[in-house]
Amino acid sequence: MTRRRRRFACPCVAGVDEVGRGPLAGPVVAAAVILPPKGLPRGLTDSKALTESERERLDAKVRARALAWALGEASVAEIDAMNILQASLLAMRRAVAALTLTPFAAWVDGNHAPGLAMPVRAVVGGDGAVPAISAASIVAKVARDRQMVALDAAYPGYGFARHKGYGTAGHRRALERLGVTEIHRRSFAPVARLAEARQTVFDYTLR
Template structure:
């Protein structure tokens, strides 16, 4: 993003409307064949400068770790929400992702006045909100949430690697890489795999 003005345009529009506590909400882990989907909600102070902040997919793992630490330091509040593999199977990945995002918002100690939600779909919460397609590349609050969600999920997949080292979760984090598909072909799915997903079933 080119400038602080660009990053905070949605948050500042809302500030002019009287909303000073805006939470950005995003998830990580819709596409993998294994592991949970993880969401984060972040309330940033106005125009805080976070060098290198961007959509988590555009930031290196090392930079994401640094940004996550900084975000947690400067945020007015932040929280994580998770939907398990069983919930993904029961609800489908779309509704499980929305559930994880709701849980993240509900985990905040500071009650937000407005939500900026990445994607096309608002959350089933009694809070004013706006869904933003590509919000993780246009809103500082959503980008911060995307960083925390991605870093948290990657850390969880590192733990999963110790439980099931034959799949290489530490490398691909459950995404459908060729190495992961080869491991699935050799070992079959484990309890962390999403049985209904193409490539697993």
């Protein structure tokens, strides 16, 4: 661990990150993690730089060793109502509010931070540089991926277990073939265009 990373490993600071801003379907999920000053899991980094098995292993270690951790999310309806940025900030606020310990400060990945009843610092690239934010990135990613696997069983044919709701070619083909579901973000352009096109065809057939 570098000196910079050790300086950030303060037990009174919560690392906060969200996962799922880009997908066409599913909620946005955030995590808040307060790590101990010693005994950090080895290999903490941005969840996107890890394999699925590495994330699963580190997720279990973070949950076991953290002084506190919590999840928060914003639903598809909330995303469509307030936009993805505001929904992401809402999910972060919910994650911090759910912590069983109250941190004196929160360090958030990115250049936007939620309003909290404590000092907040936005750290660009924090998910790869600040251990507590890295831990939050991993916990949020694993939790959201598990949700999407469960939704795959509820909405067969879309491939949610594979692409986790992101706009892959396979997902877009499934959307065109099967249509838009209640867990798709209708405020996102690809989904909105398809929903409008299908409604236009439906209206025409009723004439």
